[in-house]
Amino acid sequence: MLHILVADDDAHIRELLKHYLEAEGYVVYEAADGIEASALLSENQVHLAIVDVMMPNKDGFQLCEEIRTYYDFPVILLTAKDQLVDKEKGFSVGTDDYVTKPFEPRELLFRIKALLRRYQLVNEDIIKLNQTTINRKSYEVESNGKLFMLPMKEFELLSQxxxxxxxxFSREELIQLIWGLDFQGDDRTVDVHIKRLRERFSHTDDFIIQTVRGVGYKLEVKKK
Incomplete structure (x- = not known):
């Protein structure tokens, strides 16, 4: 599931974008100014940011420059300004696209999807790990000629x-991505599910889930 940051001091704009983005299946983080947006970026995984230029405390140009320095995901600057000099400044600080208000939400969605494709962040229905296939539509995993129907959280964890x-991925990231921000358990839940996945797929040499000591886990595809 892809996460989008909407940074705009206009609550109506944030509400409008959240409505359309959540209807498309995205997770939305909202920020009312640049400082709040920076804090959200430091605490959450974000795949794309929609940033208003005229924000208090830290404007959109500054935030875009910060994202380009420390992160690697697409940025769309959203602003009422349509002067060429503003667009020039926006692209000079690293924005990927520039949309002026008022805007058509569906057009913005087209631009978002195009950027995500460019950054290869679109969720694929089929994930192949050598001879192992993960099907996001049917929630099935086929490995070494066997078909697995995993419990939902195990499937989502493996897919992620x-x-x-x-x-x-840190344990905290995986908790947020798979179990959600309201989860009341602790990060040992991740360890238990990882152990189960390793046991289920101990037969395959297509991939391995490795422990990164003191941090979390990563999946490595074995070279054939």
Whole structure:
């Protein structure tokens, strides 16, 4: 599931975008200014940011520059300004796209999906790990000729790790991504589910789930 940050001091704009984005299946984080947006970025995984230029405390240009320095995901600047000089400044600080208000929400969705494709962040229905296939539509995993119907949380955990092979996820990240922010348990839940996945797929040499000591886990695809 992909996470989008909406940073805009206009609550109506944030509400409008949240409505359309959640209807498309995205998780939305809201920030009323640049400082709040920076705090959200430091605490959450974000795949794309929609940033208003004219925000208090830290404006959109500053936030975009910060994202380019410390993160690697697409940015859309959203602003009432349509002067060429503002667009020039926006692109100079690293924005990927520039949308002026008022805007058509469906057009913004097209732009979001195009950028996510460009950054290869669109959730694939089929994930292949050598001879192991994970089907997000049917919730089935086929490995070494066997068909597995995993419990939902195990399936979501495996899919999350397999979508970003080689990337390390902290236990806290996985709790947020799979169980949600309201989860009342602790990060040992992740350890238990990882142990079960390792036991289920101990037969395959297609991939391995590795422990990153003191941090969390990552999935490595074995070279054939």
């Amino acid at each position: 790790l397999a979508s970003y092979p080689g990337r390390t």
